[in-house]
Every structure is written in C-alpha cells, then in structure tokens.
Amino acid sequence: MLNNKNLKVLIVDDDDEFLQDLRHHLQKEKYQVYTAASGKEALVTARKENPQLIILDINMPEMDGVEVCRHIRENPELSNTIVCFFTNCNENYTQIAAFEAGGDDYITKPLKPEVHLSRLRAILKRIDPDSHVPITIIGDITIDREKFLIIIKDEKIELPRKEFELLELLCSKPGRVFSRDEILNSIWNKDFTVIHRTIDVHISKLREKIGEKYIKTVKGIGYKFEG
Amino acid sequence: MLNNKNLKVLIVDDDDEFLQDLRHHLQKEKYQVYTAASGKEALVTARKENPQLIILDINMPEMDGVEVCRHIRENPELSNTIVCFFTNCNENYTQIAAFEAGGDDYITKPLKPEVHLSRLRAILKRIDPDSHVPITIIGDITIDREKFLIIIKDEKIELPRKEFELLELLCSKPGRVFSRDEILNSIWNKDFTVIHRTIDVHISKLREKIGEKYIKTVKGIGYKFEG
DNA sequence: TTACCTGTTAACAATTGTTTAATCATACAC
DNA sequence: GTGTATGATTAAACAATTGTTAACAGGTAA
Numbered sequence: 396m397l398n399n400k401n402l403k404v405l406i407v408d409d410d411d412e413f414l415q416d417l418r419h420h421l422q423k424e425k426y427q428v429y430t431a432a433s434g435k436e437a438l439v440t441a442r443k444e445n446p447q448l449i450i451l452d453i454n455m456p457e458m459d460g461v462e463v464c465r466h467i468r469e470n471p472e473l474s475n476t477i478v479c480f481f482t483n484c485n486e487n488y489t490q491i492a493a494f495e496a497g498g499d500d501y502i503t504k505p506l507k508p509e510v511h512l513s514r515l516r517a518i519l520k521r522i523d524p525d526s527h528v529p530i531t532i533i534g535d536i537t538i539d540r541e542k543f544l545i546i547i548k549d550e551k552i553e554l555p556r557k558e559f560e561l562l563e564l565l566c567s568k569p570g571r572v573f574s575r576d577e578i579l580n581s582i583w584n585k586d587f588t589v590i591h592r593t594i595d596v597h598i599s600k601l602r603e604k605i606g607e608k609y610i611k612t613v614k615g616i617g618y619k620f621e622g
Numbered sequence: 623m624l625n626n627k628n629l630k631v632l633i634v635d636d637d638d639e640f641l642q643d644l645r646h647h648l649q650k651e652k653y654q655v656y657t658a659a660s661g662k663e664a665l666v667t668a669r670k671e672n673p674q675l676i677i678l679d680i681n682m683p684e685m686d687g688v689e690v691c692r693h694i695r696e697n698p699e700l701s702n703t704i705v706c707f708f709t710n711c712n713e714n715y716t717q718i719a720a721f722e723a724g725g726d727d728y729i730t731k732p733l734k735p736e737v738h739l740s741r742l743r744a745i746l747k748r749i750d751p752d753s754h755v756p757i758t759i760i761g762d763i764t765i766d767r768e769k770f771l772i773i774i775k776d777e778k779i780e781l782p783r784k785e786f787e788l789l790e791l792l793c794s795k796p797g798r799v800f801s802r803d804e805i806l807n808s809i810w811n812k813d814f815t816v817i818h819r820t821i822d823v824h825i826s827k828l829r830e831k832i833g834e835k836y837i838k839t840v841k842g843i844g845y846k847f848e849g
Numbered sequence: 850t851t852a853c854c855t856g857t858t859a860a861c862a863a864t865t866g867t868t869t870a871a872t873c874a875t876a877c878a879c
Numbered sequence: 880g881t882g883t884a885t886g887a888t889t890a891a892a893c894a895a896t897t898g899t900t901a902a903c904a905g906g907t908a909a
Contacts, residue, residue, distance in 0.1 A: 412628065555855055570769045577751045592897085593857060599898060613770050614865065614896065615783045782866055819886095820868055826888060841876080841885065 399425045399526045402519060403446035406430050407437040407463065408481070409455045417450070420512055424529060426519065434458030438466055441473060447522045450515070451498075453482035461496045468497035477522055479515070511581070513563055516540065533566050534622035536609065547605060557582065558601050561594075565610060565620035574617040594618075625652055626753045629746060630673035632656045634664040634690065635708070636682045644677070644735035651756060653746065661685030665693055668700060674749045677742070680709035680720065688723045695724035704749060706742070730807055737808050740790050743767070760796050761849035763836065765789070774832055784809065785828050788821075792837060792847035801844040821845075 404426050408414045411432065418428045429444055431437035434455055441449060449467065453460035460480055467473045479500040500518060502511050516528045520540075528540040537546040544553045545562065554562065560582045565573060573581075575591050583589050598618060602610055611619050631653050635641045638659065645655050656671055658664035661682055668676060676694065680687035687707055694700050706727040707720045720728055727745060729738050743755050755767040764773040771780050772789065781789065787809045792800060800808075802818050810820075825845060829837055838846050 557856065572768070572770045574748075574751065576748075589856095590858065592859085595897060596857075596899080599900095602898095612897070613780070616770055619769065784867070817869070819870085822886065823868075823888085825886095829887095839886070 399519070399523075400427055402448070402523050402526055403427045403429065403444055404519070405437065405440055405444065405446040405449045407432075407434070407449065407455075407460070408452040409433060410452070413452075421515070424516075425527070434460070434463040437463050441467060441476070442470070445473065446476060448477045448479065448519060450479050450481060453480055461492050461498075464496040464498055477518060479518060513540075513560065513567070514581075531563075531566060533569055533620075536566070536605070536622070538563060538566060545605070552604055554601070554604065558597055558604070561597050562601055562605070562620075565618060566622075569620050569622045572613050572617050572619045578617070626746070626750070627652060627654055629675070629750050629753055630654045630656065630671055631746070632658065632664065632667055632671065632673040632676045634658045634661070634676065634682075634687070635679035636660060637679070640679075640735060647736055647739055648742070651743075652754075661687070661690040664690050668694060668703070669697065672699065673703060675704045675706065675746060677706050677708060678725075680707055688719050688725075691720070691723040691725055704745060706745060736794055737791070737804065739794065740787065741808070758790075758793060760793055760847070763793070763832070763849070765793060772832070779831055781828070781831065785824055785831070788824050789828055789832070789847075792845060796847045796849045799840045799843050799846045805844065 404421055406414055406417055406421075406428065407430070408417075409432055414430050414432070418430055421428050429440050429446060431440050434457060437449070437451070440446075451460040451463055460482070464478050464480075467476060467478060477499045478497065479502060480498045481502055502514060519526050520528060530540065531538040535548050539546065540563075543559060544551050545559070546552070561578065564578065564581055575594055578594055579589065579591070583593075598610060598612075609620060609622075611621055613619060631648055633641055633644055633648075633655065634657070635644075636659055641657050641659070645657055648655050656667050656673060658667050662685060664676070664678070667673075678687040678690055687709070691705050691707075694703060694705060704726045705724065706729060707725050708729050709720075710730075729741060746753050747755060757767070758765040762775050766773065767790075770786070771778050772786070773779070788805070791805065791808055802821055805821055806818070825837060825839075836847060836849075838848050840846060
C-alpha cells in the first residue's frame, strides 16, 4: 500500500546503531534510504543521489554536520534539499550555527529514533504531500495521518495539530506512561519557553473530543493511553 | 527482551565489592557498564566512552568524587552526562559541595546497592525514556514499572507514587526485612524531617489496597514482603 | 476588515497524595 | 492483671498536582 520510492532520504551519522535503526524504520515505510557514516561520504552520496531530505548528525569527527550542510548549500544542484539536524547537544550556539549554515529543521537526538518518526513523517509529507504515511489502529481508535483525523467507532474527528500529535505520541506505545518532559521534548522540541501546564490544557481538550476513557493520568508521573 | 545497550553507565568506587555488586545488577538489566576504581581512571574512561550516567563515590583517596565531577563539568563533550553521587557521609557540607560541583543527584550510599536500584532505574529512565525496566513477578503480584501499575490476579491496581515505591522496595528482596531507617533512606532519601510514623500510614494504605497477606510486620525491626 | 481557529497562559477550582497527630489495639514483661 | 512499648488505624490538616475555564495573541481565510 505504501509507496514512497520517489522520496530519497540520506541519513548521516557516525553512530552505526542509530543509523541502522532509523534506516530500518524509514525503509519499512518504503522510503528510499541512503546512509553515510561520515561527512565526506555524505557529500559524495548527496551529489550522486540528490536526495530530497538529508538527516544530519551534528557531532561527527573530522567534518561535522554544520560543515556538511554548508557544503550542501554551496552546491546549486542540491539547492532544494531539506536538511534536518539531529544532535545530542543541548547547547544553543550549536543550534544557531546549524540554522546559519542553512539547516531547515533541528531535532534533539533521541536515543531511539522512533521517538521522532512522526516528526520526520511530517517533514517528508511537507516535501511530498503525496507520500504515504501509515494508518494506525488501536482498539476502536484509528489514526489517519494522511487525512489528519482520527476515527472512533465510525465517527470522524478532526483534531488541531498539537492535539493530534499528542494523541499520536501517547498511542505510539499504549499503556506506557509519558512524562511531561518527554511530551514537551517530543512535541514542543525542547522549547522550554513553553510552560508545562500547556500540556494539561491540550489533554483536557483531547479528552473532551475523544472521550474520557482513553487517556489516563498517572499523578506525579505523566499520562498514558489505554486502548 | 531488555535491551539497554545504548545506555552507558560508568561506576566509580574504590570499594571493589560494592563496584562489582552494582555492576552485576545493572548488567543484568543490559546496561552497558564501565567501572573505575579511582578518580583518574574514571576521567580516562569517561572521555573515552562518553557515558550518559556516571555514578560517583565521593570518598575516594587521591582524587575524590567532587573533584572528578568538577573535571567532568569542565569538559564540554561530557556536558550532558548525568552525575549521581553515592556517599557514606551524612554531613551536609559534602552534599552542598557535590551540587556546587555540578552533580545531578545525590544518594546516601547503602550497604547493598540493590536498595537503590529502583532509584537508579528512575534516573536511567529519565535519560532514556525508552530504556526497558524489568517487570517483576513475585507469586501472584506483578509490578509493571513501564505502565506504572501492579497486577494481582489479573486485577490492575494503580498506586500513588510513595505506595508504589514502598511496595517496589519491599519486593526487591522478598522475605528480607527492611528497617524503617532503610525505608526512609531509600524512599525519602534522608529527609529526617519526615516522621517515622509516616511509613506506618503508607503500609496501612498499601495493605488496604493489595490485601493483608503480603506485607508482614517484624516487631522492633521493620517490614517485609512475603510472596 | 471581520470572523474564526489554534495555541498559549493565567487564574481558580477540584482532586488527590502526604504528613501529622490523636486514638485504638496488641504483645509482652513485670 | 497492670503498665509500657510498639504498631495499626483513622481523621483531618496540609501540600502538591491536575482540570477547567476564560482571555488573549497570532495567523488565516472569507
């Protein structure tokens, strides 16, 4: 059903485990995935394959991600390639450097890439609106990322982006408790200017729309989805 | 099932027995464990392996834990490493020095490391929310740390944080008697403003929820769990 | 422009958890 | 038995956390 063969993604990271893990997830959704373990290799592959999206680790030996990005931006043939940085580093100057070098997006690198899969899907969707994203069914809830709506017992419900993302996150691991920090990290992406209580409001609105029974509060810890 | 290979933990302690004991417990949960017997060795290993968590004994000859921590904090590559101190010492000035040196957590060193396993798990969970924590099954009680609930004979019971922690502690060694001091130390972390009676109240509420038969009182000593 | 929708925040209400203190029960020594 | 020490139980005070509402800013479309 999924067919995203026309979308080429290049992942660049010197951490092989992370690389293979992310490759696996994206290949499952039929994207055409290329990998590179160093900045040099990345530039060679980028020139050869002309991918629509490059996911770049910032901290690499020899040539770091920011440097790679600069080279890409100098190459007119790669002018409309989207560059998305991944980094372990919290320091802001890195983030600024990343944008100055022409990066398009910046994601704090999670230990497990699947945490940000939905974020990457959104980027890929922006590049190619026709790309196919999977539909998830948990119990009597269906999440349709294509149409950006959820279906509960044949009833279609449209959700605003944040509420949708919130539900999607909780549903990514039913039963598992997500802390407020995790939620902020994943959906608001380290934007610590946003206050914690914002989450509560969105949870409240979500419950109002989809019913009380799905999202449970675990006091002092966070929220979880129960299917 | 457990796979926490992506999480590197460095334990630093000159007491070899404690070191090996804690190493064993963490390795059982598949964390990637490194050890060091001195401050110098710790810094070398830390630079080489870049662990996400360093567990540091404060009282060591030559270079003490606080000193090691200072060096770690000066190294930008180790900037987002979590440092957790372990110490025999009750004296407050040490604790203050530890935080001033950039420590993230401070645990009074127990005689057996397993007493603080759950605390360490919580820290590791904070670092990597997707890290797997074990599900414990003792007799007809199942403790699911992932979903934050316990199951007794197919019945799910949600417990408030302190009650959950209390049960978890007692269950960590069924049959073993935990003194009030140990319990306070582990769950309330040396917060001596809390009165001993508090434990009784929580025990009482726990028994009310999970039934009488599991938690036994050992007069004059403390409490134990019987499976 | 106006109207509408989303996301955010602040304020207040409601709920739940924790601790204290007072009272009750029991075991054991004398 | 009586008294003392210890633990159990309960209620109430207190603290922390979460839920809800309303107000507002910013964006977007008619």
